[in-house]
Amino acid sequence: MKNLLYLLSIAFLFSCSKTDLESIYETIYVANKGADMPVYLFGNQTSKKVILVIHGGPGGNGLVYRTGRWKDNLEQNYLMAYWDQRGQGMSEGNYSNDELTVDKMAEDLYAVVKTLKFKLGNDTKIILLGHSWGGMLGTAYMTNLKYQKEVAGWIESNGAHDLPLLNKEAVKMFISISKEQISLDNHSEEWSSIKEWAEKIDILNITNDDSGQINEKAFEVEDYLLQDGILNYAENGTWSDFKISFFSPMNPLTSFISGNYTNSALNDEVESTSLTSQLSKITKPCLFLYSKYDFVVPAALGIEAYAKVSSRQKKLVIFESSGHSPMSNEASKFTEEVEGFVENL
Amino acid sequence: MTFTKTLSFFLFFSPLVQAQKTFSSKPEWPKSNYFISYYGNLAVNPGLNAGLEYGISENVKTKTRNKRGNQTVKYKTNRLEVVPNLGFYLDPKGHSAVFEKINIQYKRINNHRRTFTLALGLGYYHSLLQNVYVVDEDFNATEKGLKINTYFAPEIKVGFVRLKTPNQNLRGWYSNISSQFLFHYNHTILPLPAIELGYRFK
Numbered sequence: 001m002k003n004l005l006y007l008l009s010i011a012f013l014f015s016c017s018k019t020d021l022e023s024i025y026e027t028i029y030v031a032n033k034g035a036d037m038p039v040y041l042f043g044n045q046t047s048k049k050v051i052l053v054i055h056g057g058p059g060g061n062g063l064v065y066r067t068g069r070w071k072d073n074l075e076q077n078y079l080m081a082y083w084d085q086r087g088q089g090m091s092e093g094n095y096s097n098d099e100l101t102v103d104k105m106a107e108d109l110y111a112v113v114k115t116l117k118f119k120l121g122n123d124t125k126i127i128l129l130g131h132s133w134g135g136m137l138g139t140a141y142m143t144n145l146k147y148q149k150e151v152a153g154w155i156e157s158n159g160a161h162d163l164p165l166l167n168k169e170a171v172k173m174f175i176s177i178s179k180e181q182i183s184l185d186n187h188s189e190e191w192s193s194i195k196e197w198a199e200k201i202d203i204l205n206i207t208n209d210d211s212g213q214i215n216e217k218a219f220e221v222e223d224y225l226l227q228d229g230i231l232n233y234a235e236n237g238t239w240s241d242f243k244i245s246f247f248s249p250m251n252p253l254t255s256f257i258s259g260n261y262t263n264s265a266l267n268d269e270v271e272s273t274s275l276t277s278q279l280s281k282i283t284k285p286c287l288f289l290y291s292k293y294d295f296v297v298p299a300a301l302g303i304e305a306y307a308k309v310s311s312r313q314k315k316l317v318i319f320e321s322s323g324h325s326p327m328s329n330e331a332s333k334f335t336e337e338v339e340g341f342v343e344n345l
Numbered sequence: 346m347t348f349t350k351t352l353s354f355f356l357f358f359s360p361l362v363q364a365q366k367t368f369s370s371k372p373e374w375p376k377s378n379y380f381i382s383y384y385g386n387l388a389v390n391p392g393l394n395a396g397l398e399y400g401i402s403e404n405v406k407t408k409t410r411n412k413r414g415n416q417t418v419k420y421k422t423n424r425l426e427v428v429p430n431l432g433f434y435l436d437p438k439g440h441s442a443v444f445e446k447i448n449i450q451y452k453r454i455n456n457h458r459r460t461f462t463l464a465l466g467l468g469y470y471h472s473l474l475q476n477v478y479v480v481d482e483d484f485n486a487t488e489k490g491l492k493i494n495t496y497f498a499p500e501i502k503v504g505f506v507r508l509k510t511p512n513q514n515l516r517g518w519y520s521n522i523s524s525q526f527l528f529h530y531n532h533t534i535l536p537l538p539a540i541e542l543g544y545r546f547k
Binding site: 026028032038092093097111117250 | 386390439472474476477480484486487488489492494529530531532533535537538
């Protein structure tokens with residue numbers, strides 16, 4: 001029995017000692033229409049500016065965005081809120097499949113914004129930062145005027161606010177970049193087969209299967225570009241990634257399983273969603289951060305969004321050495337752009 | 346790293362370090378045992394699980410063999426147990442949980458004291474969320490504090506261990522891998538795997 005107590009004490013000690021928990025300021029849960037969604041708050045509580053991160057996916061989670069160096073300065077100067085969306089990350093509760101829609105999730109985001117204002121004070125400025133699928137969700141939020149007025153600004157990083165346009169642009173990119181890379185003799189064989197595959201796609205009739213392949217190949221070609229030195233390697237610390245995966249409130253297995261279910265449930269709606277025609281409703285300050293070599297969400301979407309929003313204060317940045325995640329490939333520059341934008345609000 | 350090694354050791358090697366003796370006489374198992382174990386939700390959220398294993402049916406088979414004039418006797422036990430148990434795990438910055446189960450457990454002990462257990466159970470899992478803010482129809486937020494979500498949570502558990510000799514009891518270290526299945530979690534069923542490293546005692 002003495003041995004048992006000794007072993008249990010050691011197990012508890014190891015379970016608790018190497019965690020990242022001491023740097024967490026607070027975890028709150030926002031309950032809306034059957035979903036209980038965690039929002040992890042880190043950083044400077046005194047700044048009165050909150051950057052609310054809308055994660056990618058669908059199927060990702062908020063805390064994944066705490067990996068790497070990009071958030072270090074931002075957490076020093078502002079309060080960062082990492083939100084797990086309905087049916088993803090460590091969100092729980094109970095609701096039907098019908099309640100998994102882009103509109104419902106934009107409503108959840110409104111609930112999160114209202115809760116943060118209730119908690120931190122109505123004078124708190126909330127800036128949304130949506131990445132990838134978070135760009136679609138954030139755009140759905142921003143194009144609702146009632147929702148839009150509650151936030152101070154909108155940062156869209158590699159945001160997929162128009163899937164049909166995204167797919168067309170990605171196919172064009174596969175063809176043009178493959179020609180460029182073949183001429184440079186970079187992974188020529190691989191790029192030739194990518195070119196051949198892309199040329200067969202009918203861009204006026206892109207199916208869900210094509211779309212799945214486009215997404216798959218987009219990540220594949222990022223690897224070639226990394227190996228050939230076109231993209232910068234991620235400025236991530238592997239230990240910090242490991243800590244987020246195994247020693248944080250986020251259980252990676254739960255997040256993975258929940259996320260996959262939610263991704264499947266949302267897939268049809270996401271594939272057909274196009275918000276480009278509604279972008280003119282956005283009047284709040286905007287920052288569009290896209291990458292030259294992002295095949296997952298081509299920079300053309302950012303250029304289009306920059307042109308279409310009605311905001312007086314707006315900026316477009318194209319990262320030259322980045323793929324789908326400029327916050328990893330060009331962390332310092334990414335942070336600088338976000339900081340500069342938030343500081344002026 | 347040390348923690349991972351410790352886990353690996355107890356999960357995979359603990360059965361091998363016990364003495365490899367067979368039974369000298371027909372084993373007589375006690376009707377009931379208690380157990381207490383470390384229960385780790387994905388290993389890193391520490392918790393405890395405790396309960397009782399109560400035998401409801403038992404069959405000890407005896408096989409006698411004559412090999413070149415030497416007579417050897419082998420004993421195999423098949424046992425069915427009811428296992429009520431209560432557990433929890435903690436994650437102060439996320440959600441903590443309490444669960445109660447009643448499992449039906451099949452236990453097989455061979456002549457080399459190798460024990461295999463397979464348990465299927467029913468029960469409930471209560472997820473305890475702190476700092477909950479509820480938003481009403483007009484999107485006015487209020488602080489609710491603690492919220493408990495209860496899920497129907499069947500469970501499956503598998504374990505292998507070699508019992509110590511010469512005891513005629515089930516006392517000793519054991520390890521299990523288990524998974525609860527949380528029904529109506531979000532819009533689906535969520536498997537929740539865990540490991541148990543524990544001690545059985547009378």
